[in-house]
Amino acid sequence: MATNLWEPIRPPGSLAARIAARVEDMLTQEQLKPGDQLPPERELAAMLGVSRPSLREAIRSLAARGRLVVRHGQGVFVEEPALTKRLTSSMVSDEHSVDELYAMREVLEVPAAGWAAKNIDEAGIERLKQAYDLLTEAGARNADWDELQRLDASFHEAVVRVAGNRFLLRTLGVLNEIMVAGMETTLRHPGRLAQSAREHAAILNAIQDGDSRAARAAARAHIRSAHAAALRYVES
Amino acid sequence: MATNLWEPIRPPGSLAARIAARVEDMLTQEQLKPGDQLPPERELAAMLGVSRPSLREAIRSLAARGRLVVRHGQGVFVEEPALTKRLTSSMVSDEHSVDELYAMREVLEVPAAGWAAKNIDEAGIERLKQAYDLLTEAGARNADWDELQRLDASFHEAVVRVAGNRFLLRTLGVLNEIMVAGMETTLRHPGRLAQSAREHAAILNAIQDGDSRAARAAARAHIRSAHAAALRYVES
DNA sequence: TCAGGTCAACTGGTCTAACCACTATACCTG
DNA sequence: CAGGTATAGTGGTTAGACCAGTTGACCTGA
Numbered sequence: 264m265a266t267n268l269w270e271p272i273r274p275p276g277s278l279a280a281r282i283a284a285r286v287e288d289m290l291t292q293e294q295l296k297p298g299d300q301l302p303p304e305r306e307l308a309a310m311l312g313v314s315r316p317s318l319r320e321a322i323r324s325l326a327a328r329g330r331l332v333v334r335h336g337q338g339v340f341v342e343e344p345a346l347t348k349r350l351t352s353s354m355v356s357d358e359h360s361v362d363e364l365y366a367m368r369e370v371l372e373v374p375a376a377g378w379a380a381k382n383i384d385e386a387g388i389e390r391l392k393q394a395y396d397l398l399t400e401a402g403a404r405n406a407d408w409d410e411l412q413r414l415d416a417s418f419h420e421a422v423v424r425v426a427g428n429r430f431l432l433r434t435l436g437v438l439n440e441i442m443v444a445g446m447e448t449t450l451r452h453p454g455r456l457a458q459s460a461r462e463h464a465a466i467l468n469a470i471q472d473g474d475s476r477a478a479r480a481a482a483r484a485h486i487r488s489a490h491a492a493a494l495r496y497v498e499s
Numbered sequence: 500m501a502t503n504l505w506e507p508i509r510p511p512g513s514l515a516a517r518i519a520a521r522v523e524d525m526l527t528q529e530q531l532k533p534g535d536q537l538p539p540e541r542e543l544a545a546m547l548g549v550s551r552p553s554l555r556e557a558i559r560s561l562a563a564r565g566r567l568v569v570r571h572g573q574g575v576f577v578e579e580p581a582l583t584k585r586l587t588s589s590m591v592s593d594e595h596s597v598d599e600l601y602a603m604r605e606v607l608e609v610p611a612a613g614w615a616a617k618n619i620d621e622a623g624i625e626r627l628k629q630a631y632d633l634l635t636e637a638g639a640r641n642a643d644w645d646e647l648q649r650l651d652a653s654f655h656e657a658v659v660r661v662a663g664n665r666f667l668l669r670t671l672g673v674l675n676e677i678m679v680a681g682m683e684t685t686l687r688h689p690g691r692l693a694q695s696a697r698e699h700a701a702i703l704n705a706i707q708d709g710d711s712r713a714a715r716a717a718a719r720a721h722i723r724s725a726h727a728a729a730l731r732y733v734e735s
Numbered sequence: 736t737c738a739g740g741t742c743a744a745c746t747g748g749t750c751t752a753a754c755c756a757c758t759a760t761a762c763c764t765g
Numbered sequence: 766c767a768g769g770t771a772t773a774g775t776g777g778t779t780a781g782a783c784c785a786g787t788t789g790a791c792c793t794g795a
Contacts, residue, residue: 277571277776277777278777278778279559279777283563303745303746303747304746304747304748305746305747313778313779314778314779314780315779315780316552316555316778316779316780317777317778317779319552319556319747319748320555320556320559320777321559323515323556323557323559323560323563324559324560324562324563325563326560327519327559327560327561327563327564328563328564333747334746334747334786334787335513335746335747335748335785335786335787336745336746336747336785336786336787336788337745337746337747337786337787337788338745338746338747339746339747363663363664363665363666363667364666366610366614366664367664367666367667367670370606370607370610370667371606371607374602374606378602427599428599428602428603429599430599430600430603431599431603431606434603434670438666513747513748514748514749515748539774539775539776540775540776541775541776549749549750550749550750550751551750551751552749552750552751552778553748553749553750555776555777556748558776569776570757570758570775570776571756571757571758571775571776571777572756572757572758572759572774572775572776572777573757573758573759573774573775573776574774574775574776575775575776
């Protein structure tokens with residue numbers, strides 16, 4: 264964790280409230296991710312230029328709202344959002360058929376692509392292009408499957424992020440986890456990688472153009488061909 | 500306020516957590532009523548047999564959850580419940596706006612209704628009719644809002660269950676929890692209950708007929724009118 | 736070699752006692 | 766009687782010390 268994140272707290276307002284607000288910002292901006300450990304209270308207080316009791320008040324208030332969890336003797340950690348936790352625990356347990364999984368993905372990702380096209384701005388384009396470039400670059404240099412899969416997932420995540428619906432983001436995050444945990448990637452099929460790249464490009468272009476209808480169509484096509492590949496994988 | 504309410508805190512556990520729990524108990528038991536002022540921090544700390552910083556941590560955590568409000572130079576007060584509810588709902592609508600929530604519901608429930616219509620069989624019809632009858636019967640006898648809300652949710656759950664996608668079922672279950680926890684039901688609006696009943700009937704009929712297209716349309720209409728009602732609630 | 740216990744270092748938990756800052760009010764002063 | 770001012774009461778903040786739970790390195794003895 265970069266230390267300069269924790270710049271001293273500036274004058275006006277209540278210390279604890281401002282510290283809590285700062286940490287909360289870092290959470291939403293994802294400079295702090297679930298599972299991360301905060302610096303020790305003494306250090307953090309020094310970095311922020313406040314006393315330990317004041318810092319502790321801030322931590323308490325964040326813990327009370329479920330953003331942080333404090334473990335005596337260990338440290339202070341960023342708590343996983345309750346929504347994600349519940350979704351994960353309730354979904355991971357049973358098996359779910361491939362058909363159900365892809366049906367669900369289609370339901371979620373098609374609107375996601377459509378919304379992304381409507382919401383697109385400079386920052387969004389930047390984010391999407393970056394995810395896309397990383398993925399194509401990895402494909403070009405024959406990166407290993409794990410990395411390809413990870414980058415593929417992060418492209419889809421970027422789309423959902425640009426779509427701007429946090430329910431959607433979390434739900435899809437969980438689905439992705441399940442896909443990764445429960446089944447091998449479908450990317451290994453001969454030709455699948457290249458086709459997937461073309462489909463990603465189509466999605467990216469449609470979103471960049473702000474063409475919601477085309478984005479939905481591209482997303483639908485992508486998921487259906489991935490579904491077909493997954494079925495072929497299951498059969499083999 | 501009776502002084503003997505504030506007996507010293509006993510040994511096990513974290514001080515701040517136990518103080519907060521005690522105060523919360525007093526709130527639910529209505530030994531502390533909205534608008535009441537707590538004793539000054541110094542006094543209260545002495546009564547509880549804890550130090551002022553520890554007590555302050557407890558107060559912070561309760562304030563973070565909207566149970567108390569702290570006014571510099573004046574004191575600590577018990578928060579109005581109405582306001583508390585507003586706060587939690589604004590927290591929910593801050594973290595996940597009402598628009599996002601209903602957009603997500605539409606994305607999920609429209610396909611659910613469509614799939615239900617395609618999958619429908621005797622057992623499914625039975626299940627749907629039962630959920631529907633319970634809801635309309637409760638509406639007819641003017642059941643309390645909690646029960647109506649519960650039965651409403653269970654009708655929607657029945658639809659998703661008939662749709663036969665377990666991912667969908669679980670995801671919607673979590674969304675429902677958030678809606679129930681985070682904001683008042685929208686059923687209380689004048690006329691909303693009757694309109695909701697008509698919309699449910701339309702969904703039920705379409706699914707029974709196996710008319711996927713009509714089921715989707717009915718589900719979409721239902722969620723949009725619920726969304727509109729929710730927005731009216733937020734504004735008021 | 737390895738199982739077991741011990742200890743040290745690191746973490747949060749709590750306390751004391753003092754001073755700062757905001758708010759309301761009683762009380763002067765003109 | 767209007768205005769400002771002093772004061773008392775409230776939360777806000779600090780410093781440094783010590784207590785308590787957790788972990789892992791390390792020593793000891795079989």
